[in-house]
Amino acid sequence: xxxxxxxxxxxxxxxTTQVQQDAFKPLHQLAGGTWKMKTARGYxxxxxxxxxxxxxxxxxxxxxxxxxxxxxxxxxxINNGTICxxxxxxxxxxxKPVEFKLTSSANNVYQxxxxxxxxxxxxAYELVSKDSINAWIEGDMNGxxxxxxxxxxxxx
Numbered sequence: 001x002x003x004x005x006x007x008x009x010x011x012x013x014x015x016t017t018q019v020q021q022d023a024f025k026p027l028h029q030l031a032g033g034t035w036k037m038k039t040a041r042g043y044x045x046x047x048x049x050x051x052x053x054x055x056x057x058x059x060x061x062x063x064x065x066x067x068x069x070x071x072x073x074x075x076x077x078i079n080n081g082t083i084c085x086x087x088x089x090x091x092x093x094x095x096k097p098v099e100f101k102l103t104s105s106a107n108n109v110y111q112x113x114x115x116x117x118x119x120x121x122x123x124a125y126e127l128v129s130k131d132s133i134n135a136w137i138e139g140d141m142n143g144x145x146x147x148x149x150x151x152x153x154x155x156x
Contacts, residue, residue: 020078024054027076027083027110029127031056035152044150046074054078085112085123119146130154 031050036043041064048058055077062069072089075097079086083102088095100112100123108127115121121139128134131154138147 020081020083021053023105024078024083026105026108026127027056027125029130030058030076030125030133032154034155035133036155037150037152044071045155046152048074051075051077087123120148131156 028050031048033047035046035048037045039062041062043063044060045063046058046060048056051057055075058074058076059070060072060074062071070090072087074085074087076083076085078084079099085100085102086097087100088097098114098117100114100117102110103113104111109124110127111122111124113122117139119139119141120137123137124135126134133152135150135152136147138145140146
């Protein structure tokens, strides 16, 4: 009887893992290459790679003339059964990672939230096409609603 229960529990765990992997799979579109957005001062970029089937890693940086300035590193991964966006932003949060949990995924829009974070409380990605993403951060800052949009194209 114990073996039967253990086998059933193992089957449930593998099903849950497969469901999580299937939910993560569309995010693979973010991997592979450099995503670039022109700004008034140069370019904002994200260079993202697929680490495993359930983890992506990226480096964010700005290009100003001939200077490349690192801004953040990010992991998108399954953490304790939940898909999470985990940035470490240069000069913020004491250099520590902040976890945003996936709270919505519909119509190719993936929204990660952390209501307890100072700003932003939401980080979202819209997968427009294989070479185009719209991303944004939003939330309350000093009692004011604020949103910043990023329109990236994959550099070929």
